Amino acid sequence: MSDDLFLPRAEPTIAERPAPAWAKKSLPKSKAAVRTKTKVSARKYFAPNDPHEHAHKIAEGVIDAWHQNFGGTSIDIPIGTVAALALLRNPPGLADWILNLQPHQLPQLFKEIYLGYWVKRPDLINRAMRLHDWAWNPDPDTQQLRAVHAVAHRAINTGLLDLTGHNDPYMRSESDVLSPLLTGLRHKSDKKWRGEYHTPPCVTDLLAEMLVDKDFAGQGKAIREPAVGSGAMLRSVAQRLRDLGLNPHDYHWYGNDVDSLSAACAAVNAIIWDLGPGTLIGCADSLATEDGGYAKTRAEAQDAFKWRDDAMGTATTIAAHRRAFRLVDQLMPDKEKASA
Secondary structure (H helix, E strand, O other), X not given: OOHHHHOOOOOOOOOOOOOOHHHHOXXXXXXXXXXXXXXXXXXXXOOOOOHHHXXXXXXXXXXXXXXXXXXXXXXXXXXXXXXXXHOOOOOOXXXXXXXXXXXXXXXXXXXXXXXXXXXXXXXXXXXXXXXXXXXXXXOOOHHHHHHHHHHHHHHHHOOHXXXXXXXXXXXXXXXXXXXXXXXXXXXXXXXXXXXXXXXXXXXXXXXXXXXXXXXXXXXXXXXXXXXXXXXXXXXXXXXXXXXXXXXXXXXXXXXXXXXXXXXXXXXXXHHHOOOOOXXXXXXXXXXXXXXXXXXXXXXXXXXXXXXXXXXXXXXXXXXHHHHHHHHHHHXXXXXXXXXX
């Protein structure tokens, strides 16, 4: 359709009037008129010097984004979103790439993150099940996905990857981003009946400094926390060991909590803080069992690794069969030509 049809009937000397909005919609779009999708970039966030204050700022922003976008009452979802992002290292361009994903693309990203760590630590990822099982929902709620999208944007733009994305485990262990998020999202009455009060990091850091010294060195020693919460005490002890030139991998770590969501956060934090292969996180009532649930947790971990090994063995067999079938398909035409 010609633009001339929408010009006023006037003398040529009079300036042409722009076509009305309703007419513009019917005009064919030229290549120049096609608008390209605007790319979103992570803004530079001036983080507080105190990493604990920074973690609180991230939690406040995430909570605000979740509620403003009507995410609902399932607090596992925003916590699981932040936990998945906190498991990532932070190469250049990663933040911008994530920010340009659409809401429906985020569950697949989170599944790949958790599955990647499941191959290494199936016991800890199984313990964190509450944080990621929602991502496998085949029919997700679109409003919740929009809220998840808003949470991811707020977390990244508030500097989450700057806090947790370091290659150096000491740097990413300077704070706990999940503790203030968990306690901030839970209702006051819920925290009261659970008796859930996380120890402030300044207290756990002081305790670790008082209790751990060079004499604590030696492989095989164990650090146990019967009410681990999200792992604050474990983090402080690990940092203290590193300050003393010791390696957390040389120790056994056992954290237990009666609340499954707190235990899930502790399991993810154990990976973020790189506590090492001797780490077990349980979910049991420490007062109801003689060993604080240790035997049960150890058995669950062994089952998780066996399940992982069986699944990986099956996957390897399937992959080998597929390669064999492709090779046969490639060779068949040559055989047919030779017989002809």
